Amino acid sequence: MNTHLNWPENETTQTALWVSESGTNPPKHMTLADDTLSAENAHRLASEGHALLWRGDFQNARHLLQALTRRLDKLKSKKTNKNKIIQSNLEVFHQHRMAQAQRAHILNAIVIVVEKNHHIDLRRAPDVVDACFEVLGEQTERYALPLRQLLAYVSAHEWRKNGVLIPALNSNIHPHYGVFSPIRGEYLELINSAPLPKPCDTAWDIGTGTGVISAVLARRGVKTIIATDTDPRALACARDNFERLGLTTQVQLHQADLFPQTNTKADLIVCNPPWLPAKAAAPIERAIFDEKSQMLKGFLLGVGAHLSAHGQAWLIMSDFAEHLGLRAPNEIPDMIERAGLRVLKKHDIRPQHGKVFDKTDPLHAARALETTSLWCLTLAAKTTLT
Ligand SMILES: C[S@@+](CC[C@H](N)C(=O)[O-])C[C@H]1O[C@@H](n2cnc3c(N)ncnc32)[C@H](O)[C@@H]1O
Incomplete structure (x- = not known):
């Protein structure tokens, strides 16, 4: 069954099909975000369970995602240095998977809306038509997905081509x-x-x-x-x-x-x-x-x-x-x-x-x-x- 993402914008309730490769439900709390959002605030909002529906420049959304990634990497290495306890490989494996899941949750908070013809209606948005069509085929309505997932489609398109x-x-x-x-x-x-x-x-x-x-x-x-x-x-x-x-x-x-x-x-x-x-x-x-x-x-x-x-x-x-x-x-x-x-x-x-x-x-x-x-x-x- 298809699920939809709903959010208030321009005094109406907007809706888009929710496309999640990890099978997660559409986020409940949506915050409109643009170029003024810092990585620190984005991290805080995402940790509090907000998804950030991007309304700014597309390339700035990519930079924000990179900044968030660097922040998470820094926090992780601080934590690892502090908790230098001897663990079995099995404990390390389970901890690593848990950390990966938490990291994915934060990084997947930046959400992009794509029109049904696979065009993105944002400033400096790239052409993702072929990449999205290869994964999702024909779409009959606009859809929303984590930016990270969209970038994975684009990178998969290059691997598939080459x-x-x-x-x-x-x-x-x-x-x-x-x-x-x-x-x-x-x-x-x-x-x-x-x-x-x-x-x-x-x-x-x-x-x-x-x-x-x-x-x-x-x-x-x-x-x-x-x-x-x-x-x-x-x-x-x-x-x-x-x-x-x-x-x-x-x-x-x-x-x-x-x-x-x-x-x-x-x-x-x-x-x-x-x-x-x-x-x-x-x-x-x-x-x-x-x-x-x-x-x-x-x-x-x-x-x-x-x-x-x-x-x-x-x-x-x-x-x-x-x-x-x-x-x-x-x-x-x-x-x-x-x-x-x-x-x-x-x-x-x-x-x-x-x-x-x-x-x-x-x-x-x-x-x-x-x-x-x-x-x-x-x-x-x-x-x-x-
Ligand atoms: C580790 S991948 C290996 C793919 C490929 N044989 C290779 O060596 O690169 C395992 C593959 O098994 C498929 N698979 C999983 N469960 C299956 C099942 N019950 N019957 C047939 N294929 C299955 C998965 O979809 C996946 O493509």
Whole structure:
């Protein structure tokens, strides 16, 4: 159901559709804000629960958002220096998530109204038509959204236009807004180099996201691939990438919860589920957080029934959750065994992305220990699943 934001202005009640990617309700207390508002006052009003409906110059709203961000960063480093107590990685993780949520609440307080044709009626407003249309499609009425979210649409539009170079493909993948982006590509190197089962004519890619794993398998010569996802944004993004890469005859897309509904079996079934077993704070986080390891368990418990006689299941998983204390060290091998599968080989790689080396990152201690693995699995014994 659509929700609306209402506010008094020019002696009438104004209204706009409320668009929130984090699923929050429209703010109750609206204050009209313009170029005269200081970062200090904005911070105070936002902390008191007011949303700031921007009526000034668009670029000044961006500067205010930057100033608010700097303020929050300063306050955070003051707090960290004061409370230097020894905490477990798990405590640090929960505290970090809570701080992120509070920070988002403050930063999302600056609200922009966009007309239904995706134009912004403010001084020095940029052209956001393509960026907003890509995410929201046709709109039949004007809408309001946090400025931060609008800027995320704009940045996603640039990523989508330019793409991300995937060395394993020697081509670009074009991520869409809200779809898991393969910028940390180390796991793709594993998928590109691990020996394929013989023969490997058919493969399934469970939770395809941008479609990148299907694309790597197609380039490796797998003739028929089925890619699944539940998220319509991911399906649209994967379709776009398969078209750009000329793979639409080799890869079929199915909207499915885990496995496609087909009576055929696959020689290879690959899955890269979200790596952290925790509750997503917002729908947009569902590609990162897998509450109670639902996708992971569903994949392991179900995959055996879909494998051909010599088939393999490939699971991509990092041990970050273990270093954070969110998952017990033996949990994955135990799940594999309980699912009637056995490990043929485990290929490991150390992540090389910038965050691993960032000592200011609150999760650095756990991140520095992280290994990403490709678990190559097969049926333990034919009798196990009968
Ligand atoms: C971590 S992302 C991986 C995306 C892509 N395979 C990659 O490696 O870049 C997980 C993907 O699984 C999808 N997903 C989550 N639950 C699912 C389910 N039950 N069935 C199918 N896909 C699911 C999400 O929408 C997301 O696109």
